[in-house]
Amino acid sequence: MNIDTVKLVYFSPTGTTRKILNGISDGFCAGSIEQIDLTLPTADTLAPADIQKELVIFGVPVYEGRVSKTAIARLQQFKGNKTPAVIVVMYGNRDYEDALLELNDLTREMGFLPIAGAAFVGEHSFANANRPLANGRPDAKDMQAAKEFGSKIQAKMKDMAAIDESCAITPPGNIPYIEHDGTHMKTMAATTLVENCILCGSCATVCPVGAICVEDAVTTDITACILCNACVKNCLNGARVVDDPMANKIANWVSRNFQARRDPVTFI
Numbered sequence: 001m002n003i004d005t006v007k008l009v010y011f012s013p014t015g016t017t018r019k020i021l022n023g024i025s026d027g028f029c030a031g032s033i034e035q036i037d038l039t040l041p042t043a044d045t046l047a048p049a050d051i052q053k054e055l056v057i058f059g060v061p062v063y064e065g066r067v068s069k070t071a072i073a074r075l076q077q078f079k080g081n082k083t084p085a086v087i088v089v090m091y092g093n094r095d096y097e098d099a100l101l102e103l104n105d106l107t108r109e110m111g112f113l114p115i116a117g118a119a120f121v122g123e124h125s126f127a128n129a130n131r132p133l134a135n136g137r138p139d140a141k142d143m144q145a146a147k148e149f150g151s152k153i154q155a156k157m158k159d160m161a162a163i164d165e166s167c168a169i170t171p172p173g174n175i176p177y178i179e180h181d182g183t184h185m186k187t188m189a190a191t192t193l194v195e196n197c198i199l200c201g202s203c204a205t206v207c208p209v210g211a212i213c214v215e216d217a218v219t220t221d222i223t224a225c226i227l228c229n230a231c232v233k234n235c236l237n238g239a240r241v242v243d244d245p246m247a248n249k250i251a252n253w254v255s256r257n258f259q260a261r262r263d264p265v266t267f268i
């Protein structure tokens with residue numbers, strides 16, 4: 001089977017998922033690559049899209065061992081018709097738990113057939129220089145692995161006579177998926193250190209849920225914030241922080257306990 005067009009469909013607040021998907025498509029050597037970035041609020045109202053004849057590579061970050069809920073809502077606007085897909089979850093070196101299985105099930109419900117899948121590691125959203133976790137990842141080794149995975153997908157597709165269940169993958173995970181009690185995170189949100197802020201507005205432009213308003217001051221809708229840390233990592237003045245006792249406790253705990261390097265795993 002020869003498919004020359006690849007669509008990269010991703011939600012990627014801090015950019016690591018986007019980077020890995022591009023590495024995979026480099027290895028696939030597609031003739032044409034289309035990027036469908038679902039990160040910003042404009043992606044809430046896409047025209048419903050049927051994707052039939054391309055290979056779609058879906059990528060999402062892992063939040064609490066599962067697929068980010070914002071990503072799920074945006075992905076569900078796409079429909080396939082036994083369209084071949086590759087599913088990728090990106091996690092911060094702790095664990096991806098049931099996220100790959102959840103993305104597999106979700107994309108199948110949407111009409112796609114995942115023929116390959118992977119869990120890659122990216123710098124943890126909560127990490128910084130003081131509490132590092134996978135800082136700088138995906139690094140050169142990860143990008144090489146992404147490229148090799150892309151070549152393997154290309155080879156698998158060449159050998160496939162048709163898209164059917166014999167091409168499907170079976171990712172690991174629990175049924176039912178493990179539910180984490182996220183109540184401790186509900187009261188947490190990014191805030192602004194007024195003394196450092198120059199009201200440049202960058203934080204508002206990268207917020208996936210439109211939670212930030214910059215006028216005479218920066219205000220944040222704490223009920224909307226999904227703690228993605230895009231604003232924190234994009235503020236060049238160090239004025240955006242997620243800084244409350246519970247947030248610090250969680251960030252310090254993951255940084256302390258999950259330093260051993262985890263390498264990408266692929267299913268093909």
Ligand SMILES: Cc1cc2nc3c(=O)[nH]c(=O)nc-3n(C[C@H](O)[C@H](O)[C@H](O)COP(=O)(O)O)c2cc1C
Nearest residue numbers: 013014015016017061064065092094095122124125
């Ligand atoms: C709210 C939240 C929950 C997270 N939960 C996990 C987790 O359960 N396991 C893990 O290893 N990383 C976790 N992460 C880290 C992200 O999965 C990781 O940093 C990913 O690379 C971010 O992708 P992006 O750069 O495309 O936004 C979490 C991040 C956030 C913001």
Ligand code: SF4
Nearest residue numbers: 197198200201203235
């Ligand atoms: S990006 Fe930083 S400096 Fe700019 S408005 Fe936001 S908080 Fe202020």
Ligand code: SF4
Nearest residue numbers: 207225226228229231
């Ligand atoms: S305000 Fe919350 S949701 Fe918006 S970019 Fe910052 S951390 Fe992410």
